[in-house]
Amino acid sequence: MAxxxxxxxxxxxxxxxxxxSSAYGHMLNMTNIHILVDEQQxxxxxxxxxLGQSLLSAEDYWAATQAPLNEQHIYLQPALAxxxxxxxxxxxxxxxxxxxxxxxxxxxxxxAIKNPLTPQMATLRYSLNVANGERIGVELDQGLEIPWPCLxxxxxxxxxxxxxxxxxxxxxxxxxxxxxxxxxxxxxxxxSLMSGWMNIAPGVSWVAVGxxxxxxxxxxxxxxxxxxxxxxxxxxxLLIQITGFTxxxxxxxxxSMYGVINLSAEIVEPLIALSIxxxxxxxxxxxxxxxxxxxxxxxxxxxxxxxxxxxxxxxGLPQEQFLLGLGLFNFGVEIGQLTVIAGAYLxxxxxxxxxxxxxxxxxxxxxxxxxxxxxxxxxRIAF
Amino acid sequence: MxxxxxxxxxxKISMMLGIALVTASLFVVEQAVSMATSTLTFSPRDAAAxxxxxxxxxxxxxxxxxxxPAVQVHAYNEHTYILRExxxxxxxxxxxxxxxxNEKALLxxxxxxxxxxxxxxxxxxxxIIAEWEAKHGQTTQLIVANSHLHGDHYAAWNQFVDRPNTLxxxxxxxxxxxxxGFSNYPEQRIEYDLGGRTFIVTGTPGHQSxxxxxxxxxxxxxxxGDMFYRGRLYLEDWEAWAASIKRLRxxxxxxxxxxxxxxxxxxxxTPKVDYPVGTTWQPEEPPMQxxxxxxxxxxxxxxxxxxxxxxxxxxxxxxxxxPWSYTTDP
Numbered sequence: 207m208a209x210x211x212x213x214x215x216x217x218x219x220x221x222x223x224x225x226x227s228s229a230y231g232h233m234l235n236m237t238n239i240h241i242l243v244d245e246q247q248x249x250x251x252x253x254x255x256x257l258g259q260s261l262l263s264a265e266d267y268w269a270a271t272q273a274p275l276n277e278q279h280i281y282l283q284p285a286l287a288x289x290x291x292x293x294x295x296x297x298x299x300x301x302x303x304x305x306x307x308x309x310x311x312x313x314x315x316x317x318a319i320k321n322p323l324t325p326q327m328a329t330l331r332y333s334l335n336v337a338n339g340e341r342i343g344v345e346l347d348q349g350l351e352i353p354w355p356c357l358x359x360x361x362x363x364x365x366x367x368x369x370x371x372x373x374x375x376x377x378x379x380x381x382x383x384x385x386x387x388x389x390x391x392x393x394x395x396x397x398s399l400m401s402g403w404m405n406i407a408p409g410v411s412w413v414a415v416g417x418x419x420x421x422x423x424x425x426x427x428x429x430x431x432x433x434x435x436x437x438x439x440x441x442x443x444l445l446i447q448i449t450g451f452t453x454x455x456x457x458x459x460x461x462s463m464y465g466v467i468n469l470s471a472e473i474v475e476p477l478i479a480l481s482i483x484x485x486x487x488x489x490x491x492x493x494x495x496x497x498x499x500x501x502x503x504x505x506x507x508x509x510x511x512x513x514x515x516x517x518x519x520x521x522g523l524p525q526e527q528f529l530l531g532l533g534l535f536n537f538g539v540e541i542g543q544l545t546v547i548a549g550a551y552l553x554x555x556x557x558x559x560x561x562x563x564x565x566x567x568x569x570x571x572x573x574x575x576x577x578x579x580x581x582x583x584x585x586r587i588a589f
Numbered sequence: 590m591x592x593x594x595x596x597x598x599x600x601k602i603s604m605m606l607g608i609a610l611v612t613a614s615l616f617v618v619e620q621a622v623s624m625a626t627s628t629l630t631f632s633p634r635d636a637a638a639x640x641x642x643x644x645x646x647x648x649x650x651x652x653x654x655x656x657x658p659a660v661q662v663h664a665y666n667e668h669t670y671i672l673r674e675x676x677x678x679x680x681x682x683x684x685x686x687x688x689x690x691n692e693k694a695l696l697x698x699x700x701x702x703x704x705x706x707x708x709x710x711x712x713x714x715x716x717i718i719a720e721w722e723a724k725h726g727q728t729t730q731l732i733v734a735n736s737h738l739h740g741d742h743y744a745a746w747n748q749f750v751d752r753p754n755t756l757x758x759x760x761x762x763x764x765x766x767x768x769x770g771f772s773n774y775p776e777q778r779i780e781y782d783l784g785g786r787t788f789i790v791t792g793t794p795g796h797q798s799x800x801x802x803x804x805x806x807x808x809x810x811x812x813x814g815d816m817f818y819r820g821r822l823y824l825e826d827w828e829a830w831a832a833s834i835k836r837l838r839x840x841x842x843x844x845x846x847x848x849x850x851x852x853x854x855x856x857x858x859t860p861k862v863d864y865p866v867g868t869t870w871q872p873e874e875p876p877m878q879x880x881x882x883x884x885x886x887x888x889x890x891x892x893x894x895x896x897x898x899x900x901x902x903x904x905x906x907x908x909x910x911x912p913w914s915y916t917t918d919p
Contacts, residue, residue: 234739236740323866354703354740354744355703355740355743355744357740357760359760359761367759367761367763367764367767368759368761368763368764369759369764370759370760370761370764372743372746372747372760374703374744374747375703375704376703376704376705376747377703377747381750486608487608490601490604491601491604519778569604570607573604573607573608573611574611576608576611577607577608577609577610577611577612577614577615578611578612578615580608580609580611580612581611581612581615581616584612584616
């Protein structure tokens with residue numbers, strides 16, 4: 207049995223070695239098919255193929271490239287006819303005919319055509335009638351030998367992402383792709399959020415990233431803001447502290463993004479956790495807000511700014527919009543902070559003047575904040 | 590007065606106890622969730638140890654007589670597998686990576702051969718996953734991704750399209766950017782969470798315009814794909830590659846890196862000497878993994894390269910913007 211399998215493997219190996227010449231060398235001359243469906247449901251199919259390594263001899267392809275423009279099709283005719291017969295587009299399961307629009311051919315030299323490592327690609331363009339909601343598949347005849355693999359890319363107007371299909375010597379029928387306008391979205395990723403907003407208002411995307419870094423991703427920043435909320439007895443005091451915190455974190459965010467200061471996340475992140483513990487314990491044990499509280503809040507603001515900077519550095523601001531992006535990100539952070547405050551007020555803030563507020567709301571919440579901050583601190587230094 | 594002080598003191602103590610209780614409860618809940626769900630921890634604090642083979646299976650004099658497995662499987666550690674396509678099946682001898690996190694596995698690249706008969710990558714990957722799932726009591730979603738979009742790294746992609754519980758990232762630049770979450774490629778760094786195992790992903794174009802590098806915070810391995818390996822670094826865009834290699838150096842400055850791992854071996858153990866293009870037997874291969882010193886040499890090479898051409902270094906060669914048919918073969 208083992209011997210039989212070895213023999214079979216050798217036969218398979220031999221067969222692939224005999225047919226692999228077109229796939230030699232990093233598969234540079236692989237074939238590409240691009241289906242583009244526009245707003246009017248008109249479809250353009252562009253085939254990029256190394257004809258001189260596949261459907262034509264190198265000499266014939268070279269002759270075609272050297273012929274006058276109005277005679278090139280004569281040389282290409284055998285290849286075009288074979289493609290017409292062997293390359294099929296199935297729309298909702300039925301073959302739909304291609305109409306050739308034009309082609310572009312060219313080559314550096316006959317030697318370059320002969321060398322699969324220097325692909326001399328031809329571009330063939332066709333039109334294809336399709337309608338919204340239909341499904342399209344691509345099929346290649348068994349007899350058709352083209353440089354493999356063959357990557358099919360389908361772009362449909364209204365879909366935010368293309369669809370890709372792969373055809374190989376062994377898989378000559380693609381899975382259908384939808385031509386529905388319904389947007390395709392692999393993930394609810396930041397990129398999707400950004401690209402969606404970019405089309406409407408480019409700046410809004412940076413505001414969105416800043417906002418998202420507070421709500422819902424910045425739980426530690428949220429707890430710090432809530433710590434300030436639970437201590438402040440009045441709006442004026444809260445506003446002063448939030449403003450001081452904002453100015454401070456904007457400062458370090460800016461300086462850090464410009465490379466003036468640089469502190470490792472391994473130092474910054476535990477300190478941010480400690481700042482939450484400090485604010486919460488200060489809330490619990492101080493009878494009133496100390497005068498230097500504002501200074502401490504500003505100091506913690508500097509730390510939190512370094513935390514924001516590491517996030518923004520990971521995203522990477524485009525050089526041409528650096529200052530604008532930085533400002534808009536920061537603005538998004540501010541909106542996020544104000545949203546947290548507004549949310550806290552709506553849920554419990556209305557009871558601030560009630561006798562039960564301190565013992566039933568502020569103190570238990572602050573204990574939870576301090577405990578959570580301590581948990582993060584220990585995790586960030588120990589694990 | 591004393592009673593008030595005592596009362597205040599007790600109150601403070603009870604509040605401190607409350608804080609300690611919250612902290613302890615969070616640790617207990619975390620531990621309980623971890624135990625209940627068989628959750629694995631991939632702490633970035635210390636580099637998870639791993640090993641490379643002394644030598645990789647490197648083809649044979651006669652490809653026809655080769656009886657080695659089509660896919661060599663090497664467990665760097667119990668959650669990190671490095672696979673290599675047999676050079677007798679395809680001379681590229683491409684490396685692929687299967688990385689596990691909680692309930693997720695990431696397959697980077699799918700080799701250079703489409704045929705399941707010659708190159709049964711799907712069977713091999715399914716086997717590794719089944720064994721891993723049985724050992725760790727988890728069900729795993731497979732994510733099929735690519736280091737870059739060249740056909741010698743996704744030829745067996747179709748073997749996975751009908752696989753259950755599998756996410757195919759896609760083979761177009763737009764799909765790749767969307768999956769990883771790039772909004773500012775290539776400069777951006779993405780923090781990618783593979784079930785509790787964090788990777789830092791960044792763009793490294795130059796060899797190909799959709800290429801990615803990944804730093805594994807758990808193993809401290811830096812994966813550099815086709816843009817930096819022991820071989821001929823074919824560059825289609827010199828400026829982009831130079832920026833990418835600096836970006837890798839910056840990443841390595843900020844994070845501890847134990848080894849650089851990649852996609853091919855084309856050099857011999859003799860400095861500045863490579864195997865000819867198309868070689869299916871490489872008895873004198875150097876290790877696949879590379880060092881930070883080699884990365885430094887690549888960074889310094891930016892000053893050497895002053896136009897299209899071949900630039901030789903001990904452990905790699907830069908083929909800058911020249912037709913790939915040019916070789917250093919005798």
